Amino acid sequence: MNNKHTFIFSGRSGCGKGTQRKLLYEYFSKQYPNEKIFQYYTGDGFRKLLEGDGYTNELVREVMEVGGLQPNFLAVYLWSTAFTENLEGDEHIITDGFPRALVEAQSLDSAMKFYKRHKPHFIVINVSKEESHKRLLARKRDDDTEDSIKRRVNWYDTQVLPAVNFYRDNPDYNFIEVDGEQPIEDVHAEIISKLKLD
Amino acid sequence: MRQHSLIFLGPSGSGKGTQIKLVKEYLREKTPDIDVAYMYTGDMLREMWSHEKYTNILSKNINLEGGLQPGFIPVMLWSKFFIENLLGNEHIIFDGTPRRINDAELLESAFVFYNRVKPTLVFVDCPLDVVKQRIIERATRPEDRKESTVDSRLQWYVDYVIPTIDFYRNKDMYNFVEINGNQEREKVFAEIKQKVFNDYD
Numbered sequence: 001m002n003n004k005h006t007f008i009f010s011g012r013s014g015c016g017k018g019t020q021r022k023l024l025y026e027y028f029s030k031q032y033p034n035e036k037i038f039q040y041y042t043g044d045g046f047r048k049l050l051e052g053d054g055y056t057n058e059l060v061r062e063v064m065e066v067g068g069l070q071p072n073f074l075a076v077y078l079w080s081t082a083f084t085e086n087l088e089g090d091e092h093i094i095t096d097g098f099p100r101a102l103v104e105a106q107s108l109d110s111a112m113k114f115y116k117r118h119k120p121h122f123i124v125i126n127v128s129k130e131e132s133h134k135r136l137l138a139r140k141r142d143d144d145t146e147d148s149i150k151r152r153v154n155w156y157d158t159q160v161l162p163a164v165n166f167y168r169d170n171p172d173y174n175f176i177e178v179d180g181e182q183p184i185e186d187v188h189a190e191i192i193s194k195l196k197l198d
Numbered sequence: 199m200r201q202h203s204l205i206f207l208g209p210s211g212s213g214k215g216t217q218i219k220l221v222k223e224y225l226r227e228k229t230p231d232i233d234v235a236y237m238y239t240g241d242m243l244r245e246m247w248s249h250e251k252y253t254n255i256l257s258k259n260i261n262l263e264g265g266l267q268p269g270f271i272p273v274m275l276w277s278k279f280f281i282e283n284l285l286g287n288e289h290i291i292f293d294g295t296p297r298r299i300n301d302a303e304l305l306e307s308a309f310v311f312y313n314r315v316k317p318t319l320v321f322v323d324c325p326l327d328v329v330k331q332r333i334i335e336r337a338t339r340p341e342d343r344k345e346s347t348v349d350s351r352l353q354w355y356v357d358y359v360i361p362t363i364d365f366y367r368n369k370d371m372y373n374f375v376e377i378n379g380n381q382e383r384e385k386v387f388a389e390i391k392q393k394v395f396n397d398y399d
Contacts, residue, residue, distance in 0.1 A: 056281045059311060071307040077277035080270045084253040103303045110269035110300075114256065 002089065004035075005197070006112065006120035009096040010164055012156045014135030015125040015180040016187060018043075021096040023188045028092065031197075038086055042097035045078035046070055067148025069155060075100055076107045083111060093117070105163040112172070121195060122167040125180035125187060129153060201232060203314040204394070205292040205305075207363050208322030209355045211329030211336075212379040213386060217322060218293055220387045224395075225289055233288040235279075239295045242275040243267070264347075266354070272296070273304050280308060290314070298358050302365045309371075316373050318394055319366040322386070324379035326352055 007024060009017040018041065025039055049060045063070055075098045087093075099105040112120055127135070136149045167173045178190040204221070208214045218236075225234055247258040260267060272295055284290075296302040309317050330348055337343040366372050375393045379386055391397040 054281065055284050055286050063311075071311040073273060073277050073304045073308045073311070076270060076273050076304055077281065080274035081278065084251065084274065088252050103300055103307075106300045107270045107273060107304065114268035114270070115253075 002116045002118055004090065004092045004117070006093045006117045007095070008099075008108075008120055008122045008167075009094070009125070010099075010122065010160070011125035011180060012127050012129070012132035012160075013152050014132045014139070015127045016184065017096050017123075017125050019184060020123075020125060020187055020191060021094055023184070024191065025094055027188070027192065028094070032092075036088075036091035037094060038091045039094045040079060040082045040086075041095070042075055042078045045082065046074070049074065049078075064143065067143070067145060067151060069100075069159070072101050072103050075104050079108070080111065083115075087115065089115070093120075099163045099166075101159045102162040102166055105166040109166075109172075119172065119174050121174045121176060122164075123191060123195075124164055124175075124177045126177055127180040129157070131181055132156070200315065201287065202289045202394075203292075203309065203317035204290065204320055205296070205317060205366075206294065206320045206322060207297075207359060208379060209324060209326065209329045209359075210351060211332040212322040212324040213332075213383060214320075214322040214379070215293070216383055217320075217377075217379075217386055217390060218291060220383075221390065221394075222291065224391070228395075229289070233285075235283055235288045235290045236293065237276055237279055237291065237295065238293040239272045239275050240293075242279065243271070246271075246275070264350070269298050269300050272301055276305070277308070280312070284312065286312065290317075296362055297354075299362050299365050302362050306371075316371065318373040318375055319363070320390065320394060321363050321366075321374070321376045322379040323376055326356075328380055 005028075007021075009021050011017045021039070021041065025037060028035075028037055046060070049057055050064060051057070060070060060074070079095065079098055099108050133149065133153045136144070136152065137146075140149070167175050169175070174195075176191070176194045178187055178194060180187055182190075202225070206214045206218055222234055222236065225232070243257070243261070246254050247261065248254075257267060257271060276292075276295060292305075296305050330352065333348050333351070334343050334345075341347060367374050373394075375390075377386060377389050377393065381389075391399070
């Protein structure tokens with residue numbers, strides 16, 4: 001069994017998981033300066049897909065323009081390709097952006113077992129539906145509309161939550177929930193204390 | 199003729215490889231201006247095992263030990279194939295994939311994304327005792343002729359592939375076509391032409 005850590009970040013849009021992923025990465029690199037860490041965020045992969053000029057890239061752009069959801073297979077393609085190209089077996093892993101649905105969670109589970117990752121930490125940063133909505137409106141980007149934001153907020157309940165529940169009470173994972181409606185440093189501190197790494 | 203999306207599933211020894219070859223020839227003849235994108239994960243796995251990266255070696259070792267590949271690997275392979283090859287105007291043939299329900303569900307997200315209308319599941323059915331006999335007869339290596347090896351391959355089919363085939367049954371978004379593989383190959387092909395392409399020549 002691989003004794004390296006795996007951290008999977010999850011939570012509603014706007015919960016601050018990207019920030020927390022980076023903070024954990026910094027913390028971990030300071031604590032264990034000689035250990036390798038592989039960090040992956042599917043958002044970066046989707047951004048790259050948006051730029052290409054192939055048929056698939058064109059369709060990815062169309063989905064984005066109408067504020068739709070990118071298909072599950074593309075999320076799996078992105079992380080599985082990143083794993084295959086980068087993993088060497090002796091690194092810690094920190095991820096964010098997936099799984100976004102139960103089918104993606106099941107697929108990721110097959111990878112965790114394949115790589116013999118011991119008890120990956122699944123970290124959910126909890127914010128209420130209203131708070132998520134508020135934060136998304138506050139940071140509204142050009143391509144966001146009220147409608148597309150509402151869809152993203154609702155999508156968590158119908159799609160992502162079944163994935164989160166896959167990890168809850170799952171003996172193969174260390175499931176952790178923290179309060180995302182407190183200052184950034186306090187969220188980070190709660191994560192560190194609940195991870196009990198030492 | 200519209201662009202077809204065909205998934206061929208059935209036990210090894212059902213003759214689906216031969217039938218796929220005939221279908222490819224048939225499509226090239228009937229629709230010479232439409233390409234056929236042919237997806238066979240077996241070939242892609244072998245290509246993957248020829249590289250020496252960590253993931254590739256782990257996957258290769260599973261194969262050498264006769265184990266099961268993890269679910270995400272076939273998905274990664276066909277997704278990569280789609281992203282690198284699809285232009286949107288071709289027929290698609292899937293050979294022997296998906297072999298798990300999770301894989302079928304992810305493939306469904308791809309069919310929706312690529313606007314593939316009514317993909318067809320071609321189930322080439324054949325009694326297991328018949329395919330068992332065929333597998334043993336065509337084996338070139340003595341170890342492939344061993345009854346326990348053949349049985350474990352067929353057990354995988356029963357445990358995983360049959361539930362996957364059932365996933366496609368009675369679902370509105372697919373055509374589900376059942377073909378009797380336990381007859382001469384010409385008759386099998388005639389049945390495919392009728393049921394898949396409505397061709398009664």
